Amino acid sequence: MKYMSEYRDPEVAKAYLEEIKKTVTQPWSIMEVCGGQTHSLVKNGIIDMLPKEVTMIHGPGCPVCVTPLNIIDKAIHLALEENVILCSFGDMLRVPGSKKNLLEAKAEGADIRILYSPLEAVRIAEDNPDKEIVFFAVGFETTAPANALSVIHAHRKELKNYSILASHVLVPPAIKAVIDDEESKIDGFLAAGHVCTIMGNAEYHPLSATYKVPIVVTGFEPLDVLQGILMVLKQLEGSKAQVENQYSRIVKEEGNPEAQKMIHKVFEIKNQIWRGIGEIPESGYQVRPEYADFDANRKFKIEIPEAPENPDCISGQIMKGLKKPFECSQFGKKCKPTNPLGAPMVSSEGACAAYYHFSGLVEA
Amino acid sequence: MCLAIPGKIKSIELQYGGAVRMATVSFGGITKEASLEMLPDAGIDDYVLVHVGVAISKVDEEEAQKTFKYLEELGEIGELTDVDEYLPKKN
Numbered sequence: 385m386k387y388m389s390e391y392r393d394p395e396v397a398k399a400y401l402e403e404i405k406k407t408v409t410q411p412w413s414i415m416e417v418c419g420g421q422t423h424s425l426v427k428n429g430i431i432d433m434l435p436k437e438v439t440m441i442h443g444p445g446c447p448v449c450v451t452p453l454n455i456i457d458k459a460i461h462l463a464l465e466e467n468v469i470l471c472s473f474g475d476m477l478r479v480p481g482s483k484k485n486l487l488e489a490k491a492e493g494a495d496i497r498i499l500y501s502p503l504e505a506v507r508i509a510e511d512n513p514d515k516e517i518v519f520f521a522v523g524f525e526t527t528a529p530a531n532a533l534s535v536i537h538a539h540r541k542e543l544k545n546y547s548i549l550a551s552h553v554l555v556p557p558a559i560k561a562v563i564d565d566e567e568s569k570i571d572g573f574l575a576a577g578h579v580c581t582i583m584g585n586a587e588y589h590p591l592s593a594t595y596k597v598p599i600v601v602t603g604f605e606p607l608d609v610l611q612g613i614l615m616v617l618k619q620l621e622g623s624k625a626q627v628e629n630q631y632s633r634i635v636k637e638e639g640n641p642e643a644q645k646m647i648h649k650v651f652e653i654k655n656q657i658w659r660g661i662g663e664i665p666e667s668g669y670q671v672r673p674e675y676a677d678f679d680a681n682r683k684f685k686i687e688i689p690e691a692p693e694n695p696d697c698i699s700g701q702i703m704k705g706l707k708k709p710f711e712c713s714q715f716g717k718k719c720k721p722t723n724p725l726g727a728p729m730v731s732s733e734g735a736c737a738a739y740y741h742f743s744g745l746v747e748a
Numbered sequence: 749m750c751l752a753i754p755g756k757i758k759s760i761e762l763q764y765g766g767a768v769r770m771a772t773v774s775f776g777g778i779t780k781e782a783s784l785e786m787l788p789d790a791g792i793d794d795y796v797l798v799h800v801g802v803a804i805s806k807v808d809e810e811e812a813q814k815t816f817k818y819l820e821e822l823g824e825i826g827e828l829t830d831v832d833e834y835l836p837k838k839n
């Protein structure tokens with residue numbers, strides 16, 4: 385109970401927990417897809433307060449964690465090129481590549497800039513016409529409009545020295561892959577609210593209907609997550625399987641049509657490798673041929689051999705919900721946020737880092 | 749990086765010969781530029797959710813304030829400020 389003060393409203397939280405206890409009559413496994421929700425569940429101690437029948441499984445919902453090793457190596461390789469300024473979101477810097485991470489490349493002299501927005505990278509490109517500016521464009525659907533927009537802005541400005549190294553992952557195909565995986569037994573899903581702010585709920589209806597699983601679009605704050613869990617449980621106990629929207633104060637059924645237009649203008653769907661999980665069909669974006677000049681993959685033609693993952697890291701099993709972080713032999717030992725062996729220990733939205741920070745191993 | 753942060757639109761500037769609306773958005777006092785290209789009907793004094801420099805959804809004031817407070821507690825507001833030292837000086 386020690387984290388209760390951090391709820392927006394502890395009374396409401398208690399009421400939800402009571403209602404959850406009243407609702408469950410048998411064991412259920414629910415996967416929260418978004419890393420922000422994992423963070424919320426662990427940090428606020430919700431996980432320990434749920435009745436024992438309810439098992440929360442932490443999904444692959446952290447783009448930082450699932451960016452393929454090979455693309456990290458590519459980004460490092462590019463950053464170390466004489467003429468390149470590599471721009472990235474801050475979370476990517478400590479993600480382990482096969483030999484080093486971006487932060488170490490920076491210490492070796494690579495020009496790497498941490499940015500808040502890809503639009504700032506376009507400005508850097510304008511200010512440095514004699515350099516090649518590459519933006520490391522990772523993210524879920526939420527981030528895709530901004531990354532696409534940077535390409536549109538660079539195109540409008542007729543910049544010849546701006547490109548993006550895109551590594552985008554999409555939520556609905558990942559949910560499908562998790563359901564299709566024979567080892568994982570998940571009864572219901574909390575879908576990621578901010579992803580649906582952009583994409584709307586349309587893609588989830590056929591998933592829910594085909595596989596007969598409840599999917600509740602959920603926000604990331606503690607009360608959102610609790611309410612989302614309750615909504616999934618009510619459906620499960622009532623033998624229903626439909627899409628519901630817990631986060632309707634933000635998410636509209638149709639999403640944001642302007643943002644969707646922007647995504648489809650610049651990106652097309654491709655098969656994507658998820659670190660720790662493998663290839664998932666039609667689960668990523670690549671730059672359309674019309675904007676090939678802004679695609680770092682086409683522009684620089686770098687071939688980096690595939691390197692093996694750290695054999696001790698079981699992040700794939702964690703993201704499929706088969707194991708918990710503390711079941712990893714390296715957790716809290718060789719692998720810590722200051723020295724991550726695998727990506728889920730890097731970002732605060734990664735399951736391993738969330739457990740590390742809030743499991744009493746360090747002061748939260 | 750995945751979260752969207754609510755802020756209030758302070759001013760709007762037209763760029764690219766009027767084709768693009770860029771807003772100055774205040775997040776609890778920290779101001780940042782955000783593109784309004786995904787929200788054609790957002791105007792001055794509106795509250796918007798901003799994700800990596802792009803406004804993606806309108807929100808009401810109460811919701812904006814609650815969410816901002818929660819993100820502050822989580823330590824997620826840092827991404828708005830911590831990066832500035834890496835940026836080249838604007839001319």
Ligand code: SF4
Nearest residue numbers: 697698712719726736
């Ligand atoms: S604790 Fe570290 S080594 Fe173990 S699964 Fe998590 S990231 Fe990988």
